[in-house]
Amino acid sequence: MTAFKELMAYQRDTAALAxxxxxxxxxxxxxxxxxxxxxxxxxxxxxxxxLHARKTDPRIGDWLEQAEAPDAAGTSAIRLIRxxxxxxxxxxxDLAVAMARLTSRSQGIWAEARAKDDFAGFAPVLEQVVALKxxxxxxxxxxxxxxxxxxxxxxxxxxxxxxxAMFAEMRPGLVRLRQTALDAPEVAPVRGTFAGKSQMKLAxxxxxxxxxxxxxxxxxxxxxxxxxxxxxxVRITTRVAEDDPFNCIYSTIHETGHACYEQAIxxxxxxxxxxxxxxxxxxxSQSRIYENQLGRSRAFCSYLYGEMQEAFGDLxxxxxxxxxxxxxxxxxxxxxxxxxxxxxxxHIMLRFDLERSLISGDLAVADxxxxxxxxxxxxxxxxxDVASNGVLQDVHWSVGLFGYFPTYSLGNVYAGCLMAALxxxxxxxxxxxxxxxxxxxxxxxxxxxxQHGGLYEPKEVIERACGAAPTAAPLMSYLEGKFxxxxxx
Amino acid sequence: MTAFKELMAYQRDTAALAxxxxxxxxxxxxxxxxxxxxxxxxxxxxxxxxLHARKTDPRIGDWLEQAEAPDAAGTSAIRLIRxxxxxxxxxxxDLAVAMARLTSRSQGIWAEARAKDDFAGFAPVLEQVVALKxxxxxxxxxxxxxxxxxxxxxxxxxxxxxxxAMFAEMRPGLVRLRQTALDAPEVAPVRGTFAGKSQMKLAxxxxxxxxxxxxxxxxxxxxxxxxxxxxxxVRITTRVAEDDPFNCIYSTIHETGHACYEQAIxxxxxxxxxxxxxxxxxxxSQSRIYENQLGRSRAFCSYLYGEMQEAFGDLxxxxxxxxxxxxxxxxxxxxxxxxxxxxxxxHIMLRFDLERSLISGDLAVADxxxxxxxxxxxxxxxxxDVASNGVLQDVHWSVGLFGYFPTYSLGNVYAGCLMAALxxxxxxxxxxxxxxxxxxxxxxxxxxxxQHGGLYEPKEVIERACGAAPTAAPLMSYLEGKFxxxxxx
Numbered sequence: 001m002t003a004f005k006e007l008m009a010y011q012r013d014t015a016a017l018a019x020x021x022x023x024x025x026x027x028x029x030x031x032x033x034x035x036x037x038x039x040x041x042x043x044x045x046x047x048x049x050x051l052h053a054r055k056t057d058p059r060i061g062d063w064l065e066q067a068e069a070p071d072a073a074g075t076s077a078i079r080l081i082r083x084x085x086x087x088x089x090x091x092x093x094d095l096a097v098a099m100a101r102l103t104s105r106s107q108g109i110w111a112e113a114r115a116k117d118d119f120a121g122f123a124p125v126l127e128q129v130v131a132l133k134x135x136x137x138x139x140x141x142x143x144x145x146x147x148x149x150x151x152x153x154x155x156x157x158x159x160x161x162x163x164x165a166m167f168a169e170m171r172p173g174l175v176r177l178r179q180t181a182l183d184a185p186e187v188a189p190v191r192g193t194f195a196g197k198s199q200m201k202l203a204x205x206x207x208x209x210x211x212x213x214x215x216x217x218x219x220x221x222x223x224x225x226x227x228x229x230x231x232x233x234v235r236i237t238t239r240v241a242e243d244d245p246f247n248c249i250y251s252t253i254h255e256t257g258h259a260c261y262e263q264a265i266x267x268x269x270x271x272x273x274x275x276x277x278x279x280x281x282x283x284x285s286q287s288r289i290y291e292n293q294l295g296r297s298r299a300f301c302s303y304l305y306g307e308m309q310e311a312f313g314d315l316x317x318x319x320x321x322x323x324x325x326x327x328x329x330x331x332x333x334x335x336x337x338x339x340x341x342x343x344x345x346x347h348i349m350l351r352f353d354l355e356r357s358l359i360s361g362d363l364a365v366a367d368x369x370x371x372x373x374x375x376x377x378x379x380x381x382x383x384x385d386v387a388s389n390g391v392l393q394d395v396h397w398s399v400g401l402f403g404y405f406p407t408y409s410l411g412n413v414y415a416g417c418l419m420a421a422l423x424x425x426x427x428x429x430x431x432x433x434x435x436x437x438x439x440x441x442x443x444x445x446x447x448x449x450x451q452h453g454g455l456y457e458p459k460e461v462i463e464r465a466c467g468a469a470p471t472a473a474p475l476m477s478y479l480e481g482k483f484x485x486x487x488x489x
Numbered sequence: 490m491t492a493f494k495e496l497m498a499y500q501r502d503t504a505a506l507a508x509x510x511x512x513x514x515x516x517x518x519x520x521x522x523x524x525x526x527x528x529x530x531x532x533x534x535x536x537x538x539x540l541h542a543r544k545t546d547p548r549i550g551d552w553l554e555q556a557e558a559p560d561a562a563g564t565s566a567i568r569l570i571r572x573x574x575x576x577x578x579x580x581x582x583d584l585a586v587a588m589a590r591l592t593s594r595s596q597g598i599w600a601e602a603r604a605k606d607d608f609a610g611f612a613p614v615l616e617q618v619v620a621l622k623x624x625x626x627x628x629x630x631x632x633x634x635x636x637x638x639x640x641x642x643x644x645x646x647x648x649x650x651x652x653x654a655m656f657a658e659m660r661p662g663l664v665r666l667r668q669t670a671l672d673a674p675e676v677a678p679v680r681g682t683f684a685g686k687s688q689m690k691l692a693x694x695x696x697x698x699x700x701x702x703x704x705x706x707x708x709x710x711x712x713x714x715x716x717x718x719x720x721x722x723v724r725i726t727t728r729v730a731e732d733d734p735f736n737c738i739y740s741t742i743h744e745t746g747h748a749c750y751e752q753a754i755x756x757x758x759x760x761x762x763x764x765x766x767x768x769x770x771x772x773x774s775q776s777r778i779y780e781n782q783l784g785r786s787r788a789f790c791s792y793l794y795g796e797m798q799e800a801f802g803d804l805x806x807x808x809x810x811x812x813x814x815x816x817x818x819x820x821x822x823x824x825x826x827x828x829x830x831x832x833x834x835x836h837i838m839l840r841f842d843l844e845r846s847l848i849s850g851d852l853a854v855a856d857x858x859x860x861x862x863x864x865x866x867x868x869x870x871x872x873x874d875v876a877s878n879g880v881l882q883d884v885h886w887s888v889g890l891f892g893y894f895p896t897y898s899l900g901n902v903y904a905g906c907l908m909a910a911l912x913x914x915x916x917x918x919x920x921x922x923x924x925x926x927x928x929x930x931x932x933x934x935x936x937x938x939x940q941h942g943g944l945y946e947p948k949e950v951i952e953r954a955c956g957a958a959p960t961a962a963p964l965m966s967y968l969e970g971k972f973x974x975x976x977x978x
Binding site for chain 2: 020
C-alpha cells in the first residue's frame with residue numbers, strides 16, 4: 001500500500017470515530033436520560049482523548065512526507081490533513097488536555113452564572129479560559145497574529161484585517177436601516193397559541209420542501225436547535241414555543257440548510273477530509289440563505305402564510321403582506337439569536353471587537369461586563385438590563401470558542417453573494433417560491449456549493465459559485481432593498 | 490501513581506468507550522435513519538478496532554505484573570482485567586480481525602436466508618464462522634476443551650460437563666410436564682386488538698412497578714427487545730403486536746430485569762470491571778425471575794388482569810384464573826423466544842447439543858439442518874415446517890455466538906434458586922404481588938444479587954444469595970408445582 005492509501009485509511013477511521021463522537025453529542029441533547037450526565041462526561045472525554053491521540057499520531061507526519069495524491073480530490077485531502085496535523089502538533093499536549101478539562105467545567109459554571117445573572121461568578125473561570133486560549137493562539141501563531149491563528153480553526157484563510165474591513169463596510173448601512181426601522185411604528189408580531197404538534201408537523205413538511213432527506217436524517221426537539229453529523233446520518237433539532245411559531249419554523253429551515261449541505265456532499269468524499277462542510281462561514285451561508293434570503297422572502301412568505309393558516313387557522317394578520325411584515329419585523333431586543341437580519345450583524349460586531357480585545361490582552365475579563373454594556377448602549381441605544389441579556393447570553397466563550405462569532409456574519413455575506421448569483425441563474429425564482437417550490441434554488445446551491453464539501457478553500461467555493469470574489473456589497477444591497485421597502489422611513 | 494491506579498484509569502477509559510460503542514448499537518436499533526446503515530458499519534468497525542487495540546495493549550500486561558489491589562473490589566477488578574487480557578492476547582490479531590469481518594457480513598446473509606427459508610444460502614458462510622470459531626477456541630483452550638473455552642466468554646467457570654449434568658437432571662421432568670400439558674385441552678389465548686399506544690403506556694407503568702429508574706434509562710420500540718448500557722444510562726426496548734399484548738408486556742418486564750441489574754450495581758463500581766452484570770447466566774436469572782417467577786405468577790397475574798382490563802376493556806377471559814391460564818398456556822410451537830417456561834429449556838438443550846457437535850467437529854454444517862429437524866421431531870413430536878421455524882430462527886450462530894445458548898437455561902436455574910430463597914425471605918410475597926407491589930421482591934434481589942456487579946464469581950453470587958450452591962432442583966420443583974396445577978393431567 002502506498003503512503004497515500006495508508007494515510008487515507010487511517011484518516012477514514014478517524015473520521016468515522018469523529019462521527020461517533022458527534023452522535024454522542026446529539027444523543028446528549030435529545031434522548032439521554034437526565035441522570036446520565038456525569039457518566040456521559042466521562043464517555044465523551046474518553047472519545048475526545050482517542051480522537052486527539054489519532055489526530056496527532058506521528059505516523060501522519062511520516063505519511064504526509066511520502067504521500068502522492070492521485071487526483072485533485074486527493075490533493076485537497078492531503079492539504080486538509082496537513083492543516084489539521086500541523087495544528088495538532090503545534091499545541092503542546094498538556095495545554096490541549098488542560099483546555100479540554102477546563103472547558104468541560106467552565107460551560108457548567110457559565111450556565112449557572114447565566115441563570116443567576118451573575119457575571120462575577122463566571123469571570124474567574126473565563127479568565128482561565130482566556131489565558132489558556134492566548135497560550136494556544138501563541139503556540140499556533142508563532143510570529144503572526146493571535147486572533148488570526150484562532151480564526152483559522154473556523155474559517156481557514158480568513159484574517160482579522162479582512163473581517164474588520166468587511167464590518168466597516170457594513171456598519172453604516174446597517175445602523176441606518178436599523179434606525180429607520182426603529183423610528184417607524186412597531187409592527188405587531190403574530191399572536192396566538194400554536195399547538196406544538198402542529199408546529200412539528202409543519203416543520204417536517206418545510207424541511208422536506210427545502211430538500212432535507214429524512215432517509216439520511218431525522219428531526220427531533222432540543223433546547224437549542226442544531227445540525228449534527230455528516231454523510232448519510234445528518235440529524236437536525238428544533239424547538240417549540242407555543243406562543244411563537246416562527247421560532248420552530250425558522251430554526252428548522254436554518255438547520256435544514258446546514259444539514260442539506262452535509263447531505264449533498266459528493267458521496268465519494270464520505271469519511272474523507274472532503275466529506276464535510278469546508279468552513280463555518282460557508283456552512284452558515286447555507287443555513288442563512290435557506291432561512292433568510294429564501295425562507296423570509298416576500299414570495300416564500302406568501303406560500304408559508306397559506307401553510308400556516310391551514311395548520312393553525314386565523315393568524316390575526318390582515319393578509320400576506322401583513323404576514324411578511326410580521327416575519328421580518330425589526331424591534332428592540334437583547335438577544336443575538338432572536339435578532340432580525342438587520343440587527344444580527346451588529347450583535348456580531350460587538351462580540352468580534354470584544355473578543356479581539358480579550359485575546360490581544362487589551363481588555364481584562366474583569367472589565368468585560370462593563371465593556372459589553374457600554375458598547376451595547378452605544379450600538380443599540382438602550383441599557384442591558386440583566387447579564388443573561390448581555391455578556392452571559394452566548395455559550396461560545398465559556399467553551400473557548402474565540403474567532404467563531406464573525407463566521408456568522410461571514411455566512412450572511414456569502415449568502416448575499418450566492419443569492420445574487422442564484423437570482424441571475426433562476427430568473428423566475430419568486431414565482432417558484434410563491435408556490436413553495438424550492439428545488440431550483442436548493443438544486444443550484446447543491447450543484448454550485450454543497451456537493452464540493454472540502455474540495456476547495458472557503459472563499460474559492462463562493463467565488464466559483466458566484467463568478468467573483470465575495471464582498472459585502474450584495475448582502476447590503478439585498479438588505480437595503482428588503483428593509484428599505486418594509487420600513488420606507 | 491501506582492501500577493494499580495494507572496491500570497484502573499486506563500480501564501476506566503476503555504469501559505467508557507465500550508459504553509459509547511454499546512450506545513451506537515442502541516441508536517442503530519431505535520433511531521438511526523435507514524439510509525445510514527453502511528456508514529454506520531464503518532463507524533462501528535472503527536470503534537471495535539479502538540476497543541480491541543486497547544484491550545490487548547501490552548501495557549496492561551506490565552501493569553498486571555506490578556498492580557497491588559488496595560481492597561476486595563480491587564482484587565476482583567484485577568482478576569477480571571487479567572481474564573479479559575489473557576483472553577485477548579491468546580487470540581492472534583489476524584484471527585480476531587477475520588472473525589470481526591466475517592461476522593459483520595454473515596449476519597446479513599443469515600437474515601436474507603431466513604427470509605427465504607434457505608439454509609443452503611447460509612451454510613457456506615456458517616461453515617466459515619464455525620471454522621474460525623474452532624480456531625479461536627483452540628487458541629483459547631490450549632490443552633482443554635474447545636467448548637469450555639467458548640463458554641468462558643459468557644459464563645466464567647462454567648463447563649460443558651456441568652451443563653450436561655444440569656440438563657440431564659431437568660430433561661425428564663420437563664418432558665413429562667410438556668406431555669401432560671399438550672395432552673390436555675388447549676387453553677385459548679387472549680384475543681382482540683390492543684392499541685399500541687395503550688400497550689406502551691402499560692409497559693412504561695410496569696417497568697416502573699418493577700423498579701426501573703427512568704431517570705437513568707428510557708424505553709423505546711425496536712424490532713427485537715433488548716437492554717443496553719450500564720451504570721446511569723441503561724436503555725431498554727420492547728416491541729408491540731396489536732394482536733398479542735403479552736409480547737410487549739413480558740418483553741418489557743424481561744428487559745426491565747436486565748436493566749434493573751445494571752442500574753442497581755454499586756455506584757462506586759461505575760466504569761470499573763465490576764460495573765456490569767457478572768455473567769450472562771446471572772443476567773438472565775434477573776430477567777427471568779422478573780418475567781416468569783414474579784411476572785407470570787398467579788398473584789401478579791391477578792394484579793395485571795386488573796391493569797389490562799383498565800387499559801383495554803374486556804379481555805374475553807372469564808376471570809383472573811382464566812387470565813393466568815392464558816398467560817401461562819403451553820402449546821405447540823417452533824420458536825424458542827415464544828416458548829413457555831416448560832418448553833423453553835427443551836429448545837436450549839437442542840441448541841446446546843448441536844453447537845457442541847459443531848465445535849467438536851462431530852457435526853458438519855452441511856448436515857446441521859437435517860440434524861436440527863431430526864432432533865426437533867424427536868423432542869417436540871412434530872416436524873419443522875420451514876427453516877425460519879427451525880435452524881434459521883436464531884441470530885446467534887451467524888455472529889459467532891457459540892456457548893451462549895446454555896446461559897439462558899442457566900438463568901432459569903439460577904432464577905429458580907433465587908425464587909426459593911426470596912420466598913423464604915418474604916413470606917407474604919404473594920399478598921404483595923396481588924397488589925402489584927414489587928418492592929420487597931426487587932429490593933431483595935438488588936440487595937443480594939444486583940448491587941454486587943462483578944465483585945463475586947457468577948456461581949458465588951447465587952450461592953451467597955441463596956445460602957447453598959445452585960442446582961436445578963428448585964426450578965424443577967417450581968415448574969412442577971406451577972404447571973402440575975395448571976395441567977393436572
